Amino acid sequence: MFDGYRLERIRVPGARRGALFRLIAVLLALAVAAAVLALLGHHPLTMGRDALAYTFGSALGLQDLGSLVAPLVMTGLAVMIGKRVNLWNIGGEGQFYMGAWAAAGIGIFVPGPAVLMLPLMALAGAAAGMAWIVVPAYARARANVDEIITTLLMNFIAVLIVGYFATGPWRDPGQTISASSRPIQFALPGLYGDLNIGIIVALALVVGCWVLFTRTAWGYEASYVGANTDSARYAGIPAARRVMATLLLSGAVAGIAGAIEVSGTVSRLQVGISSQFGYFGIVIAALAGGSFPGIVLAAFLMAVLINAGIILETQGLSLNAVIALTGWLLLLTGIAGVAAGYRLRRVHPRTGKVSA
């Protein structure tokens, strides 16, 4: 059926072409989701219109959206930082949980002025995020142990630890719902309505990392190590140290995301505090395709999808549908990344001549 056409490899696919293909992947994923919903007897277009109308048409909807964008930008950024050294930090979820745990610990038990305590909570979150990646990072840098496996496995430990504290020692005796800790004494300053300054922190982190990786010699070294470790060794770049530091930074950013979630949006340590943000971060980084501004765009898109899922829960749709959709999205994005490197050309069968 493809007689008369053939695939040709493009020697240097441009960044724009990659972005276009990822956009097509997003549209395709949405189309498939719509088709599945239609088969299940829903009206996908109406649902989509309703969800978008609520999200963008009301102050409350916009605030919800903003509150989702902040953690998603940070977990997406965490994954992308790892990709700078060509490694996958799949442990954003666990680092997020531990960041939330450490920040909550301080926020619940340590007295002090909010102006001091909030930064301290963020620092504690960063430290906890780093602690949660230090073993995988060291194992990768020194012994070449696959970080995908180790960071992923650390997630499950973190979820259980948070579950234990939220329902055990830190449990709020006054709460009848068991899955939550006592309240945190400090709250991030608000921006507008429910929206807090977490989104500013997230954007500042993106800018900071963009500067670090593209405008400093250190960032050049880290990227070089990621592209070719042997060659980095030849040039005297301390590869293991750059890998270590970059992964620690990745963990710290995910940890800060967790800290901000408990000190802003949620204000208690809960069993399901992350809502899969760490995993969504992987999809976001894939969609962003290595571009720092792309992280913000992709996080925004993801926030719209998740928010739509939350809104549509009232119409009998499960939030799991959104998670399934993002899995599909990740698959298609991966395919788009490969497909961008090829072009389909028409071949005139008689002459063997080729035209675009």
Place this chain on the structure above:
Amino acid sequence: MSQPEPGVALRHITKTFPGVIANDDISIAFRKGEIHALLGENGAGKSTLMNILTGIYRAESGEIEVEGRPVHFRSAADAIAAGIGMVHQHFKLVMAFTVAQNIHMGWRETPLWLSQTNLSARTARLAEEFGMALDPDAIVGDLSAGEQQRVEIVRVLARGARVLIVDEPTAVLSPAEVASLFTALHRLRGTGRAVIFISHKLNEVLDISDRVTILRRGRVAGTRDTSEMDSRKLAAMMIGREVIFSRLPRSTAPDGLRREVLRLDGVSATSSGRRALRDVSLSVHGGEILGIAGVAGNGQRTLTEVIAGMVPPDSGSIHIDGQPSAGMRPDAVARLGVGHIPEDRLKSGFAGALSIVANAVLRSYRSPPVSRRGWFSATGAAAVAGTLLAEADVSVPNLGIPLQSLSGGNQQRLIARRECRIAQRLLIAAYPMRGLDVGAVERLRAMLMERREAGAGVILISEEIDELLELADRIAVMHHGRITGTLEISEATPERIGLLMGGERDRMDGARV
């Protein structure tokens, strides 16, 4: 060959890539029962032409005829079905599989259900049919390069290849393996197959081929009977003019520059758990080229890594221009004015996926104009890259493209130039001519000379004794991690070097250099 039978003929093949005409109106007839060499520099269009012949690329115009019939290949499978098979320079084998499995993999005639015993028996029959010694049950990863190549050849022949293309087949082989490959190719010629032998090594082409077609810049420079040719004529056709390849004049660097730039005293070092350097002492002066001869794998690599700071010595001392440098990191050694063209330069000299700029500044990114106080300047980096490209005479559409989109020859030129730039005192060049064509070798030799005349010392590691005799001022010979002797160029002969390479210590001189 009074009435040569056509094996495969290419007629007026043209293929362009954006901005480049890779093949321009190429016509060649490869006859049955001949070994036809295809000779050309890197980038002359050999690979593109073979990709067209094997159905991977499609020509914009032109025709292919196999045994007199026009064919149109839509895929590699079509070309294989038409009896055209290629043994690639980099083998397409699954290292973890056995020889028998590799030969039967992805082959239409492999029965659907087949026991290992049957598979081995079939493989043994095939190996015998084509006169290639193979152990069907050996794991391919355990085989030598020559044996792996035999697996590839049998695999291609088993699929009915009447035309066998071998791409740079000797690049990975030892001399003994080359001899047995040539015997095998001669035997295949005797069975009426056409053999297309791709190479840029003149001697090989003269040795093995019956006819030779020379490609230059995408066009056919000529097809000749090999018996009419010699290496000078071939080289001239390849690069379009006479090559200046005579014995180069000895250094004329002023005496003031001739101080000792490198001194090793009793250096021993370990590489992957093995003692790779044993008590090596040598010295290099500005304005001289010290050749290091020896069979590859006798410690040359570790020697370069120890000097460049990549591997710390276990014992002994290293001085660069009088400063002790043992224990310094490679970047610190580079700052002392030491350039290093590494042995596996395509693997460790570059990060191919990064931009040309990122690769160009690898040695200079720590200082202005590329970075100041740790801040990296994109404009400064682009300026450095631009200068480097201009000096290396490589032109690119834009500096942001990944380095790996350049041709292999241009990549090598860039790294050589980059290292020459920093080699104010010493240039370590490990097998720098390996894999280069005549024109590129000529340019690289000029670069080494230029460094020597500027007063830097040069360490040139090579397996080619002739090359060392032409270029070096002194030659040290390595064997089993030791320096078995050092000869002034006036007293160096291939025979004496050969003896030292075999491990015989030079009685006159001992190990001191």
